[in-house]
Amino acid sequence: MTSIAVLIPIALGMGLMGLCAFFWALRRGQFVDLDGAAARILIDETDEPE
């Protein structure tokens, strides 16, 4: 029984952390430009001779 008392809060807490992380990402605008995010990985950033 004590294992349940420990494990359930852990499971819930982890889930809640995931939910908070999602809301944080949503508020930070991470889902504003999904097409751009997919394309951005292709941008070559080292080609600028300064």
Add this chain to the structure above:
Amino acid sequence: MTPAAQTLEREAPLAVATHTALSVPGMHCAGCMGKVERALAAVPGVAHARANLTARSVGVDHDDSVAVPDLVAALAGVGFAAQPRATVLEQAPSAVKPLLAPLAVAAFACMNVMLLSVSVWSGADGATRDLFHWLSALIGVPAIAYAGRPFFASAWGALKHGRTNMDVPISIGVTLATVLSFYETVTHGAEAWFDGTLMLLLFLLAGRALDAMMRDRARAGVDALLRQAAPGAMVVAADGTTAWLAVAELVPGMMMRVAAGERLAADGVVRRGASRLDRSLLTGESAAVPAAVGDLVLAGTLNEDAPLDVEVRAIGEDTALAEIARLMEAAGQSRSRYVRIADRASRLYAPAVHSLAALTFAGWMLAGAGFYHALVIAIAVLIITCPCALGLAVPVAQVVAAGALMKRGVLIKDGSALERLAEVDRMLIDKTGTLTMGRPAPDPAALDALTPGEAGVALALASHSRHPLSLGLAEALAARGAKAQPLDVVEEVPGRGMTALWREIPVSLGRPSSPTGGMAVALAIGADPVRLIGFADALRPDALYALAALRAQGLEVSILSGDNALAVAQVARETGLMAQASASPQDKHDAIARLAAAGRRVLMVGDGLNDGPALAAAHASIAPGSASDVGRQAADVVFTAPSLMALPRAVAMARKTMRVVRQNFALAIAYNLLAVPLAMAGLVTPLIAAVAMSTSSLIVVANSLRLSWPGEDVA
């Protein structure tokens, strides 16, 4: 972020005072994004630039020393046209965004409650079961209240107006199940339904979000097209200074200078100059009409020959534009009466489900079960029949179909467009700009007859002019590999053509001295015989092929054009279609109303302002990407490729989608036929409900995904 921007930020923490949003319609790949961001970051005073590919825009943080024209110039330097967007708020709100948070909450709560439920199902009882039910309630009740809001709001809105929709049975089922589960929890009951209720909300929200995502995507595409053509005019002030003003800033009394090859941005009266105007976008007629001082000229017409000074007039109640706008407003109302298939299904479904639940309750009461027992079983019927798979049946299929079409250059504005497009059995197609390319192309036989030297001179002369015939000739000659010859003293005589010197010989390209049958230009080189090059508005590539495919799909096609009978007759001959010529916007609208009254479902395909009312009145409508703003906004579907094959493709995909939607409905009903008797017999437990619900939803999703298979394509 680029290294340049990073360095800038590190070295000088700039006073970021302003945020500017620029629309960059030409940006469509990673390379473009990189170029745009680097170009803007290199402007002194810019702290940070971030491109948004979905909205085709870029946000720039900069200090006050940077003016917007500097940013536009920097982008022009790397080859991107940009326009400032007045405010970020102007951007239409996304339909997906408000659904993301409820979706996340429902997913979180559903997973955790399911976790607790599994232990209850596997035999936990007594204090453990109570604890788990209480935990489920603690997570479930707030989550249901939050995640269910989109449904509760929509159901309440429908009920207030005395209507019903899919959300009404959903809301009733969800509310009753939650109340019952809470009661069970409080009274140490054996079964709580939080898991099933949350799963239901999760699936339904997923369907809703998919539907919204499709609308957002297509709208972003259409918005990008619209912004590309942000019209404006060069305005000449009294002191002779000129400035480029957007249409919204034009005021009656201003003097617009309209260069040859430019479209008029507003109605007005010609004050200086004489030219010919192409009114095909407005009326469909392909022959240009002359305009002289004192003539009234209309917005949307193309100035062909010579620069004009036009005094802007207010858009009065009697102008062609206002008339078209009025017609469109009236025409659009008939379409808003269309009821989507999901709502039509729910009109039958909701009463059936509610009477079944009531019957169950009455039956168990009569059979002698207690009030509480009968109520529990009736609510189980409501939950098991809640349209979980039904809620996914339509949006998933439509999203998959729209995605497949978008890959081939066909943008669908929303799901209801696909539904209406699947039903059409009659098609009316505009001629100028839709069936044809909408711009004159030279006769290939006449080009073949030119020597390479002549072709080079013609190309060189044509490339100096913005006249539509010159543009068409230059494009065709360049495509044939002609090399422009060096010319001296090039001059454009408005209304006559181009003259120049080539190796000391006078050469000219212009209007033929004697009238010819149609459009033509004359090429004269010294004393050599004059070459006549005929022009015609060519059919779109694959036009005949596409029309054959449409006929094979059972659509009766005919031409509905505002052009004169002669020009229409020629295209009708080429395509073998029936045609109605010289149709005004009102005529086009009436033609569709007549067909609709005769019970036909009309698909209108057109591009011009004059097609606007017809596009809005038709059961479904399609416009090419080259269409006027009005055309693109009024149409349900916009295709961006030049080929007309987009039409049969869109119709075929719409029909295929509706087939899949009907299969999905059949699957959902089959599931109910199995589950409802069990529920009415009182045999359904939360475990069975959860398994049945997720299985039926998965089957429906899998069936819909078949639409993305590159299956048998039309022709």
